[in-house]
Amino acid sequence: MSQELVYSLVDQRVDRDIPNLQTLKRDLERGTDEIKLEALQKIIIGSLNGEKFDSLFMFIIRFVMPTKNKILKKHLLFYWEVCPKYDEAGKLKQETILICNSLLNDLHHSNEYIQGATLRFLCRLKDNELLEPLIGPTRECLNHRHAYVRRNAVLAIHSIYKNQSHLVPDAPELILNFLAAESDSMCKRNAIIMLIDTDLGMAVDWLLGSLNLVESMESNIQLSVIELIRKASKVYPQEKPKFIRCVFELLSSESSSVKFEAASALVTLTNNSAAIKAVGTSLIQLILKESDNNVKLVVLERLDNLRIKHEGLLDDLAIDLLQILSNSDLEVKKRSLDIVMKLTSQRNAGDVVGILKKQLIKTLNAEFEKVKEYRELLVQTIHACAVSFPEVAADVAKLFLSSISEFSKSSAADAISFVREVIEKFPLLRSSIISELHLTFPEIKSSEAMCRALWILGEYSSDIQSIKTSWENIKNSLGELPLLALEEQEALTSGDDSANNEHAETHVIQNSTRILPDGTYATESSLVKTFTSVSSTSNKPPIRALLFDCQYFVGAVLASALVKLVLRFSKLGGPSAELNQLNAQALLAMIGIIRVGQSSFVQSPIDEDSYDRVLACIRALEHKDEDSEELELAFLDDSQAAFTRLVKSQDKRLEKSKNISQDKPQGKFDSPMEFRLLSKSNADQDEEDVNGPSEASTSTEIVTKLDSIVQLTGFSDPVYAEAYLNVHQYDITIDILIVNQTNDTLKNLTAEFSMMGDLKLIEKPRSYNVSPRSFSSIKATIKVSSADSGVIYGNLTYDGPGPSDSNCIVFNDINVDIMEYIRPSYCDEAKFFSMWSEFEWENKVDVITKITDLQVYLKHLIESTNMACLTPDSALDGDCGFLSANLYSKSIFGEDALLNVSLEKVDDDSTVTGHIRIRSKSQGIALSLGDKINAVQTNTPQTISAE
Incomplete structure (x- = not known):
């Protein structure tokens, strides 16, 4: 049937x-x-x-x-x-012949749109009995006066020749003659498409005779010519030079679609460096020309894939690509800068940084949407570029320091971090950068930037003169010493009521978040006694203002920097009188920090940690003569060595994050060789896809396929069914094997599916008839729109041997694993904590495992969840009873997943305990990852090798 x-x-x-x-x-x-x-x-x-x-x-x-x-x-x-149109025997019904009369009348209708619609309908017909009487009128429509009828007549001839070629045996010659005489662009486009599909040689002959005219043709004809060249270049390699020249000319077309397709086609035709550069230039021009930001992002993605495939050839286009920064969309700018960074080399690093510096200066004097985010993006890009290319590091450091007052808090902190990294990596630049920092130090206002600037002054003031200058800058930023003297004097001299109320005791309700025993969050309110002051910090020197604004960590960093300055001054053999004066003033400043934190002039008292650190620095200066060697080792040598290790660790992680997307799995020594000429591959696979295959679709090994097979019915059921899930980037193809285990023919056998989660059935499977003891294959395509885990339900219905027999078999559930869409990724610590505080969905999973080693459990968790560990290896080294680490991954849909792992081991014989906190922007990922971790823990063997 x-x-x-x-x-x-x-x-x-x-x-x-x-x-x-x-x-x-x-x-x-x-x-x-x-x-x-x-x-x-x-x-x-x-x-x-x-x-x-x-x-x-x-x-x-x-x-x-x-x-x-x-x-x-x-x-x-x-x-x-x-x-x-068919009866139960599979034959055409007699009454369907009556349809031909209606179609014949419509083909001769006076209304050209009815004729065109009828010709369009003929493309759907495949029955010889219905088509045969309509061939003559269809051929006559090729000469109709209206182009709408002619273009649909070409489509009808194309379909008829493809399905019933004996009805129109001379169709290619007919269409070739039609193409020579036709003037309408759409008619000619349809004719070319038909010749490509039916007689490629005839299409090539037409193209070779019209090569000089292609550049002046309409854009839709040019697109069909590009498609013709794609297919003809494999069959007629001797004509490839002519094809390449033709496509090369189309790169200058005014049509964006022609330019894009010509660029894509040229890459498949040749690897010539000049052609690749021309393709890159055309793509950049296309980005600049198009107004749609989505189109810009698509073309940028294509340009990046071209860069990956032809490493080093597109470096000269980095400057041209920077023109895209004039676009207003921040996402386009970010993607462009990512590609520019990968195209930057020693030859063009200076020019690239020069343009970025101009863009940064523009943001300081302009106000537009998301200007702060754009400024931060420029700072980070210049930072990365300058670290990679030392020749521009000095100029960039001076630019950042000179503009520090214009930056936001986060940008200023990033700029000072860059300066700190440059000073560590390039010792020859230290003196000039320290001198520049001395000039701009009074302009630093934010606490994070101030902490890092103080650390730089304390760590890299390496001679007596720079130590003196650093102390003068610090003293000017502190103001009058002792720190409380001026404040107390103002309080004593104020006799009016407003002054008396200046430090009045008040009670305010303070809300704080606490973690309950079950891991949930709760808000706690308490009545707190505070002292208010109407004196403003805006007119105070920077460090003094930060201290009175309860930024006590700045005070702790200042105390450490002062100890380093005193110890290094002593180590360099400075004058004893100046050393004693510096030591006394440093002690006075540190004692003042503690007194400020304990006074009534601040909103909240100094925290215990900052208090202990400042007190330790005071004791260090008190005993600097007795324990000079130990103090110099702790404050001068170990501190810089720790930062050196940190910089090297960050460089390794950065290199690892760059290579993680470029690493290709190496073939095993016993993997079979594939000969393309002998393999049954589709013609489309021969074409080189610039996008490249997705990771999920490249694996075709038998073992991998067997792992993805899901049994849908039992062996004792009348129909046995099993499914193979082929997971692509954005969809899932379900290939179901149906085996008829009965001695009867099963009619109208249909598989029906229903989904839970962000899954959608795209194509409904068709019905089949399965012979006794035979088998068939059913395919269904499901679209995936997020990385949430999903479940596919389904059943199989069929008609039995009797006329009224109808049967239904319910399938086993098919679970879609979230790991198919999760990819390990890296981000810096600041971005991780920013997302952690921003994301609202959290899932807490208790650690229940038989593993007895903390490192082994962490490694097993990373491999099972396909995530990357952001915690440096140095922080995980050693053997102790607890471990904490941050993990990060990103889905192919751009969704972020954050994990915080807190593990503990009570004694040597106990198993690992603790909890894992998952945060994401969507609830689905948080819950799905939690389910995955629970499943992995349940199936974890007692011992896993740490190797």
């Missing part, structure tokens, strides 16, 4: 009743054109959804087919397409 394809699934309108046969017959026979139209729409929708309306076929032929209503005629063509 032959079965019709189900082209689509149309939802029935809520305001319409379920169609009734008697009602439909009455409407078709006696209704007006509007009523007939509504009835016909119900019949079409019902037929698409699998309903049977065989008894209405003759009613439609008798009462609807003779109509002159244009809309009704259009719907009638839709009905001819979906109506059942």
Whole structure:
């Protein structure tokens, strides 16, 4: 039995009743054109959804087919397409021959749009009996006066020749002659597409004779010519130079689509460096020309793939690509800067940084949307570029320091971090950068930037003169010493009521977040006694203002920097009088920090940690003569050595994050060799895809396929079914093997699916008939829109040997693993904590495992969740009873997943305990990752090798 394809699934309108046969017959026979139209729409929708309306076929032929209503005629063509045309024996019904009369009349109709719609409908017909009487009128339509009819006539000839070539044996010659005489661009485009599909040699002959005219043709014809060249270049390699020259000329086309397709085609035709550079230039011009940001991002992605494939050839285009920074969209700028960084080399590093510096200066004097975010992006890009290319580091450091007052808090901190990294990596630049920092130190206002600047002054003031200058800058930023003297004097001299109220004791309600024993969060309110002061910190020196603003960590860093300055001054053999004066003033400043934190002039008292650190620095200066060697080792040598290790660790992680997306799995020594000439690959696979295959679709090994097989029914069921899940980047293809284990023919065997999660069925599987003891294959495609785990439900229905037998077998559930869409990724610590505080969905998972080693459990967790560990290896080294680490990954949909692992081991014989906190922007990822971790823990063996 032959079965019709189900082209689509149309939802029935809520305001319409379920169609009734008697009602439909009455409407078709006696209704007006509007009523007939509504009835016909119900019949079409019902037929698409699998309903049977065989008894209405003759009613439609008798009462609807003779109509002159244009809309009704259009719907009638839709009905001819979906109506059942075969009987149970698989033969064409006799009454369907009556359709030919209607189609013949429409082909000779005076209205050209009815003729065109009818010709378009002929593209859907594949039946020899229906098509044969229509060949003559179809050929005549090639000479019609209206281009709309001619272009659809070409499509009809194309379809007829493809399905029933004996009906139009001379179709290629007919269309070639038509192409030579035709003037309409769409008609010529359809003709070229047909020649490509039916007779490639004839299409190539036409192209070789028209090469000089291609550049002046319409854009739609040029697109079809590019498609012709793609296919002809493999069959006619001797003509490839002419093809390349033709495509090269099309790169200068005014049409964006032609330019893009020509660039894509040229990459597949040649690896010549000049051609690759021309392609890159065309893509950049296309980005600058297009106004749609989505198009810009797509072309940028194509440009990046081209860069990866042809490493080093596009470096000269980095400057041209920077023109895109004039675009207003921040995402486009970010993607452009990512590519520019990968194209930057020693030859163009100076020019690239020069342009970025100009862009940074523009942001200081301009106000536009997201200017702060753009400024931070520029600072980070210049930072990365300067670290990679030392020759520009000095100029960049001076630029950052000179503009520090204009930066936001985060940008200023990033700028000072860059300066600190440059000073460590390039010792020859230290003196000049320290001198520049001395000039700009009073302009630093934010606490984070101030902490890092103080650390730099304390660590890298390496001679007596720089130590003196550093102390003078610090003293000017502190103001009058002792720190509380001025404040107390102002308080004593103020006798009015407003002054008395200046330090009045008040009580305020303070809210804080606490973690309950079950891991959830709760808000706690408490009544706190505070001292308020109306004195403003805006007119105070920078460090003094930060201290009175309760930024006590700045005070702790200042104390450490002062100890380093005193110890290094002593180590360099400075004058004893100046050393004593420096020591006394340093002690006075540190004692003042503690007194400020304990006074009534601040909103909150000094924290215990900062207090202990400042006190330790005071004791260090008190005993600097007795324990000079130990103090110099701790403050001068170990501190710088620790920072050196940190910089090297960051460089290793950065290099690892760069290589993680470029690493290609190496083939095993016993993996089979594949000969392309002997393999059964599709023709499309021969074409070089610039996008490259997705990671999920490249694995074709048998073992991998066997791992992805899911058994859907039992071996004792009448029908055995198993499915192979082929997970692509954005969709899942389910290939189901159906085995008929009975001695009867199973009719109308259909697989139906329903999804839970962000899954959507794209293509409904068709119905099949399966012979006794035979098998068949059913395929279904499901679209995935997020990285959430999903479940696919389904059943199998079929008709038995009896006329009324209908059976249903429920499938086992198919679980879609979230790990198919998670990719390990890296981000800096600041970005991780920023996302951690921003994301609202959290899932806490308790650690329940038989593993007894903390490092082994962490490694097992990283491998199982496909995440990257952001915690440096140096922080994880050693053997102790607890471990904490941060993990990060990103889905192919751009969704971030954060993990904080807190592990503990009570004694040597105990297992690992603790908890894992998962945070993400969407609830689905947090829950899915939690389920995955629980499943991994449940199936974890007692011992796992640490190797």
